[in-house]
Amino acid sequence: MSAEVSAASIVIVGAGQAGVMTAEALRSGGFEGPITMIGDEPHGPYHRPPLSKAWMAGEIEAAQLVMRAPEMLARKNIALHTGVSVKAIDRSAQTVILGDGSALPYTGLVLATGSTPRALPLPGGDAPGVLALRTRDDASAIADRLAVCIAEHKPIVVIGGGFIGLEVAATERKKGLAVTVLEAAPRLLGRVLAPVLSDWYAELHRGHGVQLLLGAQVAAIEADAQGVTGVKLADGSVVPAGLVVVGIGVSANDQLAQAAGLECERGIVVDACGRTSDSSIVAAGDCTARRLADGSLLRLESVQNATEQGKSAAAALLGQERPFTATPWFWSDQYDKKLQMAGLSMGADAWAVRGDMEVGTFTVYHFKGDQLIAADSVNASKDHLLVRKLLDASVSPTREQAGDVAFDLASLLVK
The missing domain is CATH 3.50.50.60 (FAD/NAD(P)-binding domain)
Known part of the structure; x- marks a missing residue:
């Protein structure tokens, strides 16, 4: 693989959710230079959430996993290279070194390298099966x-x-x-x-x-x-x-970034806009750890985080400020139950339950002191969407209001 040095060219390492979202946001944001996306898997971009469910169960076909077909990316002039590894980043020369030893130049680099499952460090942990x-x-x-x-x-x-x-x-x-x-x-x-x-x-x-x-x-x-x-x-x-x-659990794939001297701590350290410690390099998705205003680090592993960080990272490369500040959300499907989580529940010291846990349609509201900080909804999508609005607006019901199905929580949003 080779590329001509251009006035502006962007290389994206990683062809998953974060990589695709960054590439498409660059194009929609007006970037007209070459975009090269490199993935180490043999497959093009695909959806990961179905892997543990419908794909494993044999309920969907391979075509239904596809996130973006190569021809769709090609129409946006995004070059996709699969089955290609990146072994180093040369920041002084602004090139990435590929597995075959060739160099690919960049003026902007996106690290969307994802994460790797932790291995079982026990005797027999590598046995077949x-x-x-x-x-x-x-x-x-x-x-x-x-x-x-x-x-x-x-x-x-x-x-x-x-x-x-x-x-x-x-x-x-x-x-x-x-x-x-x-x-x-x-x-x-x-x-x-x-x-x-x-x-x-x-x-x-x-x-x-x-x-x-x-x-x-x-x-x-x-x-x-x-x-x-x-x-x-x-x-x-x-x-x-x-x-x-x-x-x-998983570990962030930050080895490339560490070897290149970027700041890393439980992942590639980024700000709310996806910027790393190198002004020409951004990162997005599971490989990142976001530095918060209080100095702590936040690691989020979700489709939403990959999507929004990708958009923020693209904006940063375009010289714009688009911090990812929306309420984090996540979901999990088990049997016929859909869990939808909104907010970050760490530090909660009190809870309220709204709905019927025996029936299996309810929401658990997390409070820290008197402030609502998160909620987990089971088969209660309306509750989930409303909680996201409450959290985005920094509006908190009382514990009594949250647990009372007769109280209209949406009324708290009416000015």
């Missing part, structure tokens, strides 16, 4: 192993009771497989959900036949010549498995 989920190929490999487990009536173990682990568990149960979820913490999704909602999700999965082992300490993976056979716990017991899916 021990798989993580991040890419389309990961999901396909898990689906292939699932088919073997169905044919041979082998159970599944999921290590990690976070969103990916629970979504995979729900998909596998819907296919009739025996599933055990091993979670080291005393409750599911303990970093992001209030205890009342953690308990509700535990009962949801148990009600669908999932065996949950909380406070589980994994000691090793057992395997034979055909691959994984079970997960050994610290107490010496073994949970049988024909497939182990590891969902113990």
Whole structure:
């Protein structure tokens, strides 16, 4: 691959959500120079949320995963190169060094390198049939192993009771497989959900036949010549498995940035506009850690964050200020329940529940002192959309108002 040096040319490392959004925002913002997008996967840009659900379950075709077809990008004069690795950034020469040793010049560089699942640092952690989920190929490999487990009536173990682990568990149960979820913490999704909602999700999965082992300490993976056979716990017991899916979090892909001397701390450090410590380099998506006004760092791993940071990063390269300040939101589908989260619940010290948890249509409102800071809605999309408006407007109901279904929360927005 080669490129002519032009008055202005932008290289985007990463062909996922953040990379695509940045490229398209550059074009819609009036940038007319060359845009080159480099992806290390063999596939063009695709949607990741269906991987743990419909794609793994075989419910959708490959065409339905496609985010932007190559010809669509070509019409916008965005050059896409797949299956290409970037091994270094030469900031002084303003070039990226590709895996084949060639150099690609840039006047503006976008790092949208995503994240990588954490590996299981235990004996047998690399045995055949021990798989993580991040890419389309990961999901396909898990689906292939699932088919073997169905044919041979082998159970599944999921290590990690976070969103990916629970979504995979729900998909596998819907296919009739025996599933055990091993979670080291005393409750599911303990970093992001209030205890009342953690308990509700535990009962949801148990009600669908999932065996949950909380406070589980994994000691090793057992395997034979055909691959994984079970997960050994610290107490010496073994949970049988024909497939182990590891969902113990991700690490930001900031190695390129670190090697180039950019500021990194749990990710590539950026400001609200996606700018890095180098004025000609921006970053967006899961690879970033945003420096907040108080000096703390915020890592968000969501489609919304990738989209909005991409737009902000494009604006920064165009010399504009477009800080990403909207309320963060996220969603997770498990069985027939859609969880929609708005805001950041860290630091909450009180909660209010609106709706009926037994029916499965409700919202948990998170408060810090008297201030609403976040809300988690289950099959209650109207609540979710309203909460986002309240948070964007910095308008807070009282706990009593939030928990009273007879009180019209929308009335608080009327001036």
